[in-house]
Amino acid sequence: MRAPDSRGFWDDAARGDAYWHIATGSSGDPAEFYASGAAETDALLADCGIVPSEGRAVLEIGCGAGRMTWRLSELFGQVIALDVSAEMLRHARRALAGRGNITFLHGNGSDLSGLADQSVDVVFSYITMQHVPTGAGQLSYVRETARVLRPGGQAALQFRANGVLPVALDLAGHVAHAVQGRRTFRREWRGARVPAGELLAAARGRGAAARLVRRGARHLWLLITAPTP
Numbered sequence: 001m002r003a004p005d006s007r008g009f010w011d012d013a014a015r016g017d018a019y020w021h022i023a024t025g026s027s028g029d030p031a032e033f034y035a036s037g038a039a040e041t042d043a044l045l046a047d048c049g050i051v052p053s054e055g056r057a058v059l060e061i062g063c064g065a066g067r068m069t070w071r072l073s074e075l076f077g078q079v080i081a082l083d084v085s086a087e088m089l090r091h092a093r094r095a096l097a098g099r100g101n102i103t104f105l106h107g108n109g110s111d112l113s114g115l116a117d118q119s120v121d122v123v124f125s126y127i128t129m130q131h132v133p134t135g136a137g138q139l140s141y142v143r144e145t146a147r148v149l150r151p152g153g154q155a156a157l158q159f160r161a162n163g164v165l166p167v168a169l170d171l172a173g174h175v176a177h178a179v180q181g182r183r184t185f186r187r188e189w190r191g192a193r194v195p196a197g198e199l200l201a202a203a204r205g206r207g208a209a210a211r212l213v214r215r216g217a218r219h220l221w222l223l224i225t226a227p228t229p
Contacts, residue, residue, distance in 0.1 A: 014088045023037070036067075037070070041075075044124075056122055057077065057120045083106070092104065112144040118151065118226075121149070121153045123149060125157045127158065128158075129141060138191075139194060143205065145203070152225070158222075162220070196212050208224045210224045
């Protein structure tokens, strides 16, 4: 079986139709794309119990073309926007050129090696972990998230939920998109499914508190709080 190539897949996606690959319901209109990202950012942060502040630094894992990054830059004093795709980052830089508090970081698809220990207050990731093609890669991101959080910092990472219904719903979506000519059966799109206990253990192994919350039929959120001295 061909080894997954996340960088190549997402670079091609960015060149072809970045908006669709980030939000499959996108109309392709830039104003609608970024406005919907802002609304979802507000809702998801609230659901996850994360209170934005200009005094806090946030890391976004999987910023893509910056659909949520713009809103994060309005809510937090510093934003580190990481993505595996250089082409996606080019989209984001162009769209967010007027925002001076964003640092863009080209990731390697499995860790946060460009960031120091205890360097951010919040880590946020939506519709990214579900595309990471290996369980080992997803667990590495969880451990790395706990590593870079400052004492008392918070993280909210979204994953694909396990179970018959979530798997069936995802499969139906993959089939529907494939009929439209999309490459949704590639491992870089389907991603891996990680047992809930392994996600919790990866976070707790770094001494963090962690819990899982289901949101809808298909999404599982891992909420992490870093220990305080």
